Amino acid sequence: MDNIAGTxxxxxxxxxxxxxxxxxxxxVPTIGLLVSSFRDRDQITxxxxxxxxxxxxxxxxxxxxxxxxxxxENGLWVIEGNVLEPGQxxxxxxxxxxxxxxxxxxxxxxxKDGEVITVAPDxxxxxxxxxxxxxxxxxxxxxxxxxxxxxxxxxxxRVIGAEGLGRAFLNTMTVTIPATVIPILIAAFAAYALAWMxxxxxxxxxxxxxxLLVVPLQLSLIPLLRFHNEIGLGKGYLGIWLAHTGFGLxxxxxxxxxxxVGLPKEIIESARVDGATEFxxxxxxxxxxxxxxxxxxxIFQFLWVWNDLLVATVxxxxxxxxxxxxxxxxxxxxxxxxxxxxxxxxxxxxIAVPLLxxxxxxxxxxxxxxxxxxxxx
Amino acid sequence: xxxxxxxxxxxxxxxxxxxxWFWGANFVLDTLYPPRGPxxxxxxxRANMIRPWLFIGPAILFxxxxxxxxxxxxxxxxxxxxxxxxxxxxxxxxxxxxxxxFRESIFxxxxxxxxxxxxxxxxxxIAAQITDRIKWGNFAKSMIFMPMAISFxxxxxxxxxxxxxxAEGQEQIGLLNAIWVSLGNSPETWLxxxxxxxxxxxxxxxxxxxxxxxxxxSAALRGIPEETIEAAILDGANPWQLFFRIKVPQIWxxxxxxxxxxxxxxxxxxxxxxxxxxxxxxxxxLANMMYNWMFRGAPDYGRGSAxxxxxxxLVTPIMIWNIRNARKEMA
Numbered sequence: 001m002d003n004i005a006g007t008x009x010x011x012x013x014x015x016x017x018x019x020x021x022x023x024x025x026x027x028v029p030t031i032g033l034l035v036s037s038f039r040d041r042d043q044i045t046x047x048x049x050x051x052x053x054x055x056x057x058x059x060x061x062x063x064x065x066x067x068x069x070x071x072x073e074n075g076l077w078v079i080e081g082n083v084l085e086p087g088q089x090x091x092x093x094x095x096x097x098x099x100x101x102x103x104x105x106x107x108x109x110x111x112k113d114g115e116v117i118t119v120a121p122d123x124x125x126x127x128x129x130x131x132x133x134x135x136x137x138x139x140x141x142x143x144x145x146x147x148x149x150x151x152x153x154x155x156x157x158r159v160i161g162a163e164g165l166g167r168a169f170l171n172t173m174t175v176t177i178p179a180t181v182i183p184i185l186i187a188a189f190a191a192y193a194l195a196w197m198x199x200x201x202x203x204x205x206x207x208x209x210x211x212l213l214v215v216p217l218q219l220s221l222i223p224l225l226r227f228h229n230e231i232g233l234g235k236g237y238l239g240i241w242l243a244h245t246g247f248g249l250x251x252x253x254x255x256x257x258x259x260x261v262g263l264p265k266e267i268i269e270s271a272r273v274d275g276a277t278e279f280x281x282x283x284x285x286x287x288x289x290x291x292x293x294x295x296x297x298x299i300f301q302f303l304w305v306w307n308d309l310l311v312a313t314v315x316x317x318x319x320x321x322x323x324x325x326x327x328x329x330x331x332x333x334x335x336x337x338x339x340x341x342x343x344x345x346x347x348x349x350x351i352a353v354p355l356l357x358x359x360x361x362x363x364x365x366x367x368x369x370x371x372x373x374x375x376x377x
Numbered sequence: 378x379x380x381x382x383x384x385x386x387x388x389x390x391x392x393x394x395x396x397x398w399f400w401g402a403n404f405v406l407d408t409l410y411p412p413r414g415p416x417x418x419x420x421x422x423r424a425n426m427i428r429p430w431l432f433i434g435p436a437i438l439f440x441x442x443x444x445x446x447x448x449x450x451x452x453x454x455x456x457x458x459x460x461x462x463x464x465x466x467x468x469x470x471x472x473x474x475x476x477x478x479f480r481e482s483i484f485x486x487x488x489x490x491x492x493x494x495x496x497x498x499x500x501x502x503i504a505a506q507i508t509d510r511i512k513w514g515n516f517a518k519s520m521i522f523m524p525m526a527i528s529f530x531x532x533x534x535x536x537x538x539x540x541x542x543x544a545e546g547q548e549q550i551g552l553l554n555a556i557w558v559s560l561g562n563s564p565e566t567w568l569x570x571x572x573x574x575x576x577x578x579x580x581x582x583x584x585x586x587x588x589x590x591x592x593x594x595s596a597a598l599r600g601i602p603e604e605t606i607e608a609a610i611l612d613g614a615n616p617w618q619l620f621f622r623i624k625v626p627q628i629w630x631x632x633x634x635x636x637x638x639x640x641x642x643x644x645x646x647x648x649x650x651x652x653x654x655x656x657x658x659x660x661x662x663l664a665n666m667m668y669n670w671m672f673r674g675a676p677d678y679g680r681g682s683a684x685x686x687x688x689x690x691l692v693t694p695i696m697i698w699n700i701r702n703a704r705k706e707m708a
Binding site for chain 1: 381383384385387388391392395396399400403407412425426428429430432433435436437439440442443444445446447448450451454461500503504507508510511513514517519520521522523524525526527528529530531533534535536537538539541543548549550551552555584587588589592593596616641644645647648651652664667668671672678681682684685686688689692695696699700703704707
């Protein structure tokens with residue numbers, strides 16, 4: 001419709017360009033971390049992730065052999081070795097920190113006292129002198145090397161095993177699945193009653209649910225933790241399941257009620273006339289018809305519980321074997337702040353499942369958002 | 378493995394308990410007041426009075442224990458001492474007023490409130506309008522919407538990497554510093570720059586919330602009656618006028634909903650600050666400050682509750698507004 005005003009090619013271009021810029025801005029931070037999670041530690045610190053596909057250039061130095069390594073050859077004292085590690089290529093080299101890139105590979109350079117050094121393109125160096133070497137520390141050879149791009153899944157193997165993320169993954173699963181399923185059941189019945197049954201106080205209850213939607217979680221933490229301790233529940237999975245059920249219910253009831261109210265009245269009334277009980281109507285008609293709303297809420301609750309840090313920190317213990325993935329990630333941020341290979345891989349292990357759910361079920365997520373928000377306007 | 382069995386067992390038990398409750402309660406009700414026999418009319422009436430409460434009972438129980446009771450309990454605790462034993466009157470609130478960290482948190486929270494909902498809604502509106510007009514719009518929407526699925530902690534890691542700092546002369550591996558240095562500046566530790574570091578934290582939340590705003594506003598934009606747009610075009614409106622004068626005014630209601638929803642999220646923002654700066658360098662916000670008083674070192678439940686109530690007080694106007702809207706809609 002908008003294009004009636006003129007399908008001016010320039011405007012179309014501008015819109016496409018603007019969209020591309022926006023998408024790139026939004027995706028780049030995630031891509032950066034994703035790419036980094038497949039690079040090894042040295043590569044991450046050597047070059048920005050945007051250069052990951054190109055060879056990395058690193059400047060460093062190696063020490064040549066010492067007097068112990070020398071041997072005699074044609075009247076010269078010689079020290080030989082190689083400055084490169086497997087996979088590296090030599091760009092430039094030098095013999096002092098002031099001019100670390102002074103020479104090209106293959107050049108031969110005269111040092112003091114008749115000593116001569118040459119570094120071949122393959123990294124092999126040869127240091128010769130007319131008199132015996134007496135040094136106990138090898139001379140420094142400054143090298144500028146290029147390393148071809150290298151990708152590895154070692155980081156993932158490491159964080160899942162040694163950093164305890166595998167265990168945390170199980171913990172997160174354990175927390176999330178019951179905390180998603182149980183509120184749906186409870187909310188579905190409540191939503192049906194609020195949508196289709198007549199009883200005094202119904203409007204008030206709906207208003208209360210809308211109000212409870214925005215109550216800050218922070219308010220509930222301490223009273224509930226104490227309550228759990230008093231009734232002997234303490235910290236543990238049962239406690240966190242109950243807590244997430246309670247916190248998720250307002251949204252669940254609200255979404256499901258909004259959806260159920262919109263179901264065609266005729267179906268329900270004709271079922272009632274035919275003598276169906278409320279329970280039968282609910283199970284045979286309402287539940288199957290409400291599937292999209294149930295799915296929407298399930299996704300919301302799944303994402304929210306999976307991604308939650310606060311409730312898990314408070315209602316589960318803080319021992320390493322009790323942490324959920326967000327908890328582990330937070331610990332790693334504190335203890336391994338600079339080890340980006342660990343952080344990146346951990347972050348992606350923890351967001352992989354939500355992203356999968358998101359891309360697979362986006363349709364329902366969008367529907368749920370619309371049901372929850374647009375109506376309120 | 379054992380754990381997953383436990384989880385599976387819980388699901389089964391939970392589902393079974395729910396079904397048993399709803400089915401069993403119904404069965405008992407139908408036995409007590411059978412919808413047949415001599416008193417059929419009275420029985421049906423009575424059963425219909427009780428049944429809604431059977432359906433809604435478990436939900437009321439959960440809502441009561443997990444949301445309503447804590448509100449009152451926290452209110453009470455905010456007038457008590459650090460162990461929630463003796464009453465101390467308004468001492469906790471007086472302390473709040475005199476505490477520098479609290480004033481910093483309030484100030485920061487207000488900045489978050491001003492910036493994040495506005496920026497997210499603005500970008501969301503732009504993104505909605507743009508992506509509705511291109512062929513690959515659905516893909517673009519997915520990409521902008523994607524951060525919604527990422528945890529605040531994960532987003533914290535992602536953006537901390539963007540803000541990463543290496544000493545001058547070293548290769549910058551954080552994107553922002555790399556760009557900054559290539560423009561001829563010296564690298565910055567972005568998260569410690571006074572005042573502005575708040576904005577670097579806000580960017581993370583804007584990044585997450587824009588997708589939400591976009592999805593909802595996009596639906597609203599598509600819901601605008603075509604006649605109004607056609608009329609405007611016939612009257613010679615240019616695309617800018619069409620957007621700002623015709624479309625935006627028609628979706629004010631939705632914009633307000635998006636705005637308030639994001640405002641609520643902002644008021645509760647905790648994880649981002651918690652994992653990225655933990656409130657250091659002048660970035661403290663209420664929710665994180667509350668967490669510190671409740672769970673760090675020697676907990677002070679009184680002060681923690683007082684801060685939580687301040688958050689509640691800030692949320693309340695929106696809550697009332699929402700309830701009024703919902704009631705209007707039901708009526």
